[in-house]
Amino acid sequence: MRRFLFKTGLFLLLAVLLDRGLGTLFSHMSDHASGGYLGHQNYIVNRSTDDILVFGSSRAIHHYNAALIADSLGLSCYNCGQDGEGIVLFHAWWEMIRRHHHPRLVIYEVTPAYDVLQGDNTKHLGWLKGHYDDEVVRREFDEINPRERYKMLSKLYRYNSRFHQVLLDYLYPVHNMTLGFLPVHSELDTLRIRDERQQNEKASKEELLTDTLKLRYFNDMTSDAGVTRFVFVYSPTWYGHHDFGIDPIMELAQRNGFLFFDFTDSTKYVHRNEFFYDGSHLNARGADEFTRDLICELRKHRVIE
Amino acid sequence: MVFNSFNFIVLFPFIFLLYYAIPAGHGRARNLFLLAVSYLLYMQWEPVYALILLEVTVVTWLAALLLERTRYPKRVLAAGVVLALLPLFLFKYFGFAGEAIGQAFAMAGLQFHLTGLNWAIPVGISFYTLQSLGYLRDVYYGRQEAERDFLTYALFVSFFPCILAGPINRASLVIPQLKRLRPCLDYAKAVEGLRMLLWGMFLKVVVADRVALYVDTVFGSYVNYTGMTCLLASLLYSVQIYADFAGYSLMAIGVGRVFGIELAENFRRPYFAVSVTDFWHRWHISLSTWLRDCIYIPLGGSRCPKLRNYWNILMTFLVSGIWHGASWTFIAWGLLHGISQVIEKMLGQQKCSYGWLGKTLKTVVTFLLVSFAWIFFRMPTLGDACNVVARILDTSLPKTFYSPGGTASLYMLLAVCIMVVKDTVEEAFGETRLPFYSGRRLVRWASYLAVLVFILLCGVFSSDQFIYANF
Numbered sequence: 197m198r199r200f201l202f203k204t205g206l207f208l209l210l211a212v213l214l215d216r217g218l219g220t221l222f223s224h225m226s227d228h229a230s231g232g233y234l235g236h237q238n239y240i241v242n243r244s245t246d247d248i249l250v251f252g253s254s255r256a257i258h259h260y261n262a263a264l265i266a267d268s269l270g271l272s273c274y275n276c277g278q279d280g281e282g283i284v285l286f287h288a289w290w291e292m293i294r295r296h297h298h299p300r301l302v303i304y305e306v307t308p309a310y311d312v313l314q315g316d317n318t319k320h321l322g323w324l325k326g327h328y329d330d331e332v333v334r335r336e337f338d339e340i341n342p343r344e345r346y347k348m349l350s351k352l353y354r355y356n357s358r359f360h361q362v363l364l365d366y367l368y369p370v371h372n373m374t375l376g377f378l379p380v381h382s383e384l385d386t387l388r389i390r391d392e393r394q395q396n397e398k399a400s401k402e403e404l405l406t407d408t409l410k411l412r413y414f415n416d417m418t419s420d421a422g423v424t425r426f427v428f429v430y431s432p433t434w435y436g437h438h439d440f441g442i443d444p445i446m447e448l449a450q451r452n453g454f455l456f457f458d459f460t461d462s463t464k465y466v467h468r469n470e471f472f473y474d475g476s477h478l479n480a481r482g483a484d485e486f487t488r489d490l491i492c493e494l495r496k497h498r499v500i501e
Numbered sequence: 502m503v504f505n506s507f508n509f510i511v512l513f514p515f516i517f518l519l520y521y522a523i524p525a526g527h528g529r530a531r532n533l534f535l536l537a538v539s540y541l542l543y544m545q546w547e548p549v550y551a552l553i554l555l556e557v558t559v560v561t562w563l564a565a566l567l568l569e570r571t572r573y574p575k576r577v578l579a580a581g582v583v584l585a586l587l588p589l590f591l592f593k594y595f596g597f598a599g600e601a602i603g604q605a606f607a608m609a610g611l612q613f614h615l616t617g618l619n620w621a622i623p624v625g626i627s628f629y630t631l632q633s634l635g636y637l638r639d640v641y642y643g644r645q646e647a648e649r650d651f652l653t654y655a656l657f658v659s660f661f662p663c664i665l666a667g668p669i670n671r672a673s674l675v676i677p678q679l680k681r682l683r684p685c686l687d688y689a690k691a692v693e694g695l696r697m698l699l700w701g702m703f704l705k706v707v708v709a710d711r712v713a714l715y716v717d718t719v720f721g722s723y724v725n726y727t728g729m730t731c732l733l734a735s736l737l738y739s740v741q742i743y744a745d746f747a748g749y750s751l752m753a754i755g756v757g758r759v760f761g762i763e764l765a766e767n768f769r770r771p772y773f774a775v776s777v778t779d780f781w782h783r784w785h786i787s788l789s790t791w792l793r794d795c796i797y798i799p800l801g802g803s804r805c806p807k808l809r810n811y812w813n814i815l816m817t818f819l820v821s822g823i824w825h826g827a828s829w830t831f832i833a834w835g836l837l838h839g840i841s842q843v844i845e846k847m848l849g850q851q852k853c854s855y856g857w858l859g860k861t862l863k864t865v866v867t868f869l870l871v872s873f874a875w876i877f878f879r880m881p882t883l884g885d886a887c888n889v890v891a892r893i894l895d896t897s898l899p900k901t902f903y904s905p906g907g908t909a910s911l912y913m914l915l916a917v918c919i920m921v922v923k924d925t926v927e928e929a930f931g932e933t934r935l936p937f938y939s940g941r942r943l944v945r946w947a948s949y950l951a952v953l954v955f956i957l958l959c960g961v962f963s964s965d966q967f968i969y970a971n972f
Contacts (some may be wrong), residue, residue: 197521197686207946211953218954318963343507352957355807359958361913 200370219351224456226326226355226362232359233278236376237323240276241292247271248500249293250376251286252305254279259305259431259478261487262375268491269500271300273377282310284320284340287413291332291487301500303427303490308441311414318344325354339409379480382473384434404441411444418452428456431486432465434472457493458485503665504752505705505962508545513756521759532656532679535724535760539661543624550623553588555719558658560584561633563642565647578641582634589630597827621908623754627666627824633658635791636672645672653679662756666749668765668787678762687761694758694935696949697751702960703952704748708916709887710961712741715905715913718881720889728892735889738879739872740917743771766788772871773928775853775863777841780871788821811846815839829883837874912959915960919955 198247211246218477229235230408240249242495248271250260256277266267278285286304308317327333335345347353355362362368372378418426449456465471471482480487492496494500503509516538523531544551546728565580573575590598606613636657639645648654648913657675719726726734750767757764765787774780781789800813815836822835845851854861873890880886890899904910923935932938936948 200686200688200691203692207949210946210950214950214954215957299619316963346507347962350957352954355911356958356962362907456554492762 215350219354220364222355222359223326223351225366229362229369231371232364232365235369235371236276236373237278240274240376241289241327242296244274244276244299245272245295245297246274247300248273248303248446249299250275250277250300250303250305251308251451253281253292254429254477255307256305257373257376257378258380259483259486260377260490261379261484262302262377264484264487264492266375266489269494271500273375275378276371277305277376277378278323279280279318280310281323282307283410283413283417284310284336285323288327288333288336288419290417294328298423300423301425301427302487303429304308304429305429306442306445308404311410312383312406312444312494313410314405317407317409317490322357325356326358328354354401359432377483379483380473380477381480384469384472384474406441406444411448414445414448418448418454425499426452426454427494428454429490430456430457430458430460431490432462432471432478432482434465434469435469436461436466436477455497455499459489459492463491464489504749504756506683509694517759521686528654532652536656537661539664542661543659543664546624547621551655552621553592553626553630554659554839555655556588557585557630557633558655561575561637562648562654562656564649565637566649568640569636569647574773578637579803581637585630585633585637588623588625592620594823596826597955613629616750625666627659627669629664629789631791631824632667632669632806635669636797638795639672645676648672648676652681660757660762662765663960664755666746667785668697668753668767669702669791670765670787672792672838673709673763676864680700684761686756690761690763691759694755695760697755699949699952700911700937701748701751701753701755703956704744704751706960706962707956708920709741709745709748710963711909711913711959712737712744712918714909714961715889716741718877719903723885723889726892726903727901728895728898729900731889731892733891733902735876735879735893736872737788738875738915739772739868739916740920742875742878743768770866770924773864773924774867774871775860776851776867777838777846777870778845778851780867781842783840788824792817792821816840818842818933825878829888830877830880833883833886835879836875837877841874842892917925 226234227238228288229238248262248265248269250256250262250265250273254277257275258277258280260275260277262273262275265271276286276289290302308314310320319346321337321340324333324336327350328337334345337348424451428445446456448454459465465478467483468482471478471485473479520531520534523534540554542552543554561581564577564584567577568581603613608667636645636654640647648657653676656679657670657672660675663670663680716734716738720738723731723734724969740910747768754764754767767785767787769782769783769786774783797813797817800816801809803810804812805813816839818835818839819832819834821838822831822833825831825834842851850863853863856861876889877883879885880889905913926934936944939945940947
């Protein structure tokens with residue numbers, strides 16, 4: 197028994213040492229990554245001093261040409277969009293950004309599934325795991341899934357499913373984004389349009405429940421915004437307008453005097469194959485066109501004066 | 502108990518230490534402790550369902566005792582079987598039976614409606630019911646003495662590592678171990694148990710749950726994916742269900758070994774089978790053994806005319822299908838396996854007498870056949886299963902694959918490759934050639950640590966249910 201306990205203990209000790217050692221190494225590489233998604237993330241939370249920031253999911257990162265916005269408005273702009281992410285990530289990032297910088301404008305691309313509706317919020321903590329030592333991030337973990345704190349005892353787990361990204365972004369940094377904007381030079385995939393349609397039909401039939409935590413994060417962000425103005429945007433979709441779950445954000449915008457631009461029913465984009473690469477995402481051509489339209493709206497409403 | 506859950510990781514060391522804190526001479530106290538732990542863990546899911554477990558235990562225990570004394574053993578056996586099967590039928594099959602009868606009446610132009618019970622199925626009911634029935638059968642045929650000590654028997658039925666999804670143990674394997682005074686700790690067995698636990702965890706969280714992300718995405722809305730994608734998803738489902746169930750079984754057997762109790766073997770690299778018949782000698786071995794002993798042989802087995810033998814095979818696999826679930830898809834899955842085996846028997850292709858090329862070819866064909874049958878197992882309705890098959894065969898669809906993005910595909914490929922290499926080495930050279938069993942301690946420990954690091958870096962920890970726990 198003693199032998200078994202001794203060897204098991206020794207194994208656990210080695211495992212802990214390895215976890216600490218490799219975890220620290222990954223942490224160093226992640227913090228010093230200059231390219232790819234990690235470089236993008238490091239810039240946003242540590243160094244960004246841009247006047248305009250764009251938040252949102254893949255519909256932000258692929259739709260908002262930050263260089264075009266910067267040139268047209270004469271202000272610096274950075275696209276902070278992140279694939280498959282929403283308010284859970286951006287609330288934490290916002291808190292971290294505010295420590296060193298207060299942008300003049302935040303353009304928030306709303307995606308109901310990630311920003312309003314109930315769902316598995318734990319999966320949105322992925323990009324934050326590497327920043328778990330930050331108090332803001334830790335608080336968010338506790339609010340969303342208290343059990344995660346035990347998993348976070350492992351330093352390696354913080355890089356779960358991302359360790360190859362860490363290695364690549366540190367060792368071979370790729371700079372494929374232009375001020376955070378990642379255009380998709382691709383033709384429309386009609387097969388994927390059917391997918392979106394079906395999902396929307398399904399969504400319309402199901403009861404959509406609002407996530408109070410997500411709405412609280414929006415309130416936290418906007419109520420203490422200081423010099424920052426917020427603009428909420430629903431960028432174009434191929435299949436036209438749908439508003440499942442968007443109402444709470446529209447109400448929030450109205451209550452706080454923020455603008456809400458809804459482009460989903462814009463006839464300029466609906467069913468125009470040349471602007472999209474799937475039902476929900478604009479291609480590079482569509483993104484440039486939409487960014488120009490958005491700039492016009494921002495000018496018209498004198499958002500930046 | 503769900504082995505990849507947070508509860509297990511926290512509770513297991515405590516259960517282990519408390520168990521071994523009871524002196525080795527007090528075997529009964531140890532059994533009592535394990536029984537209490539097993540019931541308490543079972544009650545985590547739904548406390549009231551522990552009564553169902555108790556009912557099946559009491560009924561089969563009493564029936565076995567009566568079998569040794571009565572002059573009407575058949576009647577006692579029948580009563581025991583009916584009473585033990587009753588909860589399983591009510592919870593699992595009542596709704597399906599009512600629906601099937603209603604449909605049959607409707608075809609005759611009559612109306613018949615039996616309201617379903619809509620109760621959640623008690624966890625592990627199919628497994629502990631079969632294990633109890635196997636015991637009853639062994640007592641009936643005089644292969645096993647009826648167990649007089651209720652505590653020992655109750656622990657045999659409810660032992661926590663295998664209550665969720667097996668293995669379905671034979672009483673002759675487990676009960677003598679429970680009655681014997683176990684030593685303080687069998688070092689070699691405990692170490693082997695931990696090794697199995699580690700590799701089982703790898704199979705579950707790194708392979709099965711990673712592959713599930715792809716399979717669930719595709720099969721969740723298969724109409725939006727190409728035939729090639731559906732084909733890839735169905736092949737990957739074969740990988741998923743193997744890694745999921747073999748992973749669970751390894752962990753269950755491993756936990757049993759840490760407590761000094763040997764449980765039945767459940768998997769022996771099934772995808773290296775050279776025929777569907779061979780597959781069932783390697784896949785869910787405890788179930789196929791149970792089906793052979795309790796269904797196939799009582800029906801007449803192979804010692805009967807050929808046609809009758811074919812019929813017996815079909816019936817055995819029909820029961821296997823029904824056991825897996827109350828749905829036409831499982832019945833179709835069972836029948837597909839039955840028909841394949843009948844054809845193999847007719848053609849004399851159950852074994853492989855060819856060279857390595859013939860063996861490889863037969864292994865590939867068997868894998869494809871089994872993967873085809875898994876489509877029926879996986880899809881919610883027969884219509885969906887047929888649609889998936891139709892999409893796979895539809896040559897007009899684009900020949901493209903859905904790729905979930907670089908990272909996800911990379912991790913999935915890496916995990917599957919590690920599993921395949923390990924199984925191939927084990928199949929070709931035996932497990933002693935694996936780093937886990939190396940004579941050099943450094944290699945052994947390095948491989949344990951590498952697997953652990955891999956679990957932490959590539960494991961999917963958001964899913965905590967095993968596929969077979971649904972049965």
